[in-house]
Amino acid sequence: MxxxxxxxxxxxxxxxxxxxxxxxxxxxxxxxxxxxxxxxxxxxxxxxxxxxxxxxxxxxxxxxxxxxxxxxxxxxxxxxxxxxxxxxxxxxxGMVFQDYALFPHLDVERNVAFGLRGAADDRERVRQLLDTVGLTAVAQRYPHELSGGQQQRVALARALAPRPRLLLLD
Structure with a gap:
């Protein structure tokens, strides 16, 4: 405690x-x-x-x-x-959970975009984040098709996507 x-x-x-x-x-x-x-x-x-x-x-x-x-x-x-x-x-x-909490029915790109509002610049934000975490090449894959490290980077990109003022990593 x-x-x-x-x-x-x-x-x-x-x-x-x-x-x-x-x-x-x-x-x-x-x-x-x-x-x-x-x-x-x-x-x-x-x-x-x-x-x-x-x-x-x-x-x-x-x-x-x-x-x-x-x-x-x-x-x-x-x-x-x-x-x-x-x-x-x-x-x-933004929070990255211990188990990453990725949506299994969404591909990498849609997992990262999940917390965004659908604004015109959201696609560019997702693209930038995928590039930053080195996952552009796997944007259309699903979580079960990724390594643990790749899943962790998807979770990090998703937490960063809405530009949080605080990022928590569990």
Whole structure:
């Protein structure tokens, strides 16, 4: 379980702030009083043994889990607290899951484009990202036709496609 740790990555203005967050699954505490401050452009790693709450912290930040106490802020706006919960799709946070969570019925190109709104420049954005992650040649393949590393790069490109202000890698 993540317990009352204070993690400060910089003294610059924070893009992400966790103020004493607590989370429980039933009666079991999974995060207990975590404080974290992360500046734009900074990289932060949560380290700990299996089952200690690292994924739960990321899921709280992304909006897939609710905090019991404390609050989570992005650019000083509260996005999660016991009384306020901004839906994940309104947080502008990209997340790459441990299992990648690719859609098996969509090819690589459509997996990457999934979170986009269908604007005219979306096809160009997908093309640029596929080029960046080195998957242009496999754009028409399906997840089951890719190696694990290729699947991971598809998941990364999909998380980056909508230009999130924060990227979480589990």
């Amino acid at each position: 993540y317990q009352a740790h204070q993690i400060v990555t910089t003294r610059a203005a924070s893009v992400l702030t966790l103020n004493g967050i607590r989370h429980h699954y039933g009666a079991r505490a999974t995060v207990d009083g975590l404080h974290l401050s992360l500046a734009a452009g900074a990289i932060c790693c949560l380290l700990g043994p299996s089952g200690c709450g690292k994924t739960t912290v990321l899921r709280c930040i992304a909006g897939f889990e609710r905090v019991r106490e404390g609050d989570i802020r992005i650019d000083d706006a509260v996005i999660s607290s016991p009384v306020r919960h901004v839906a994940p799709e309104h947080r502008r946070i």
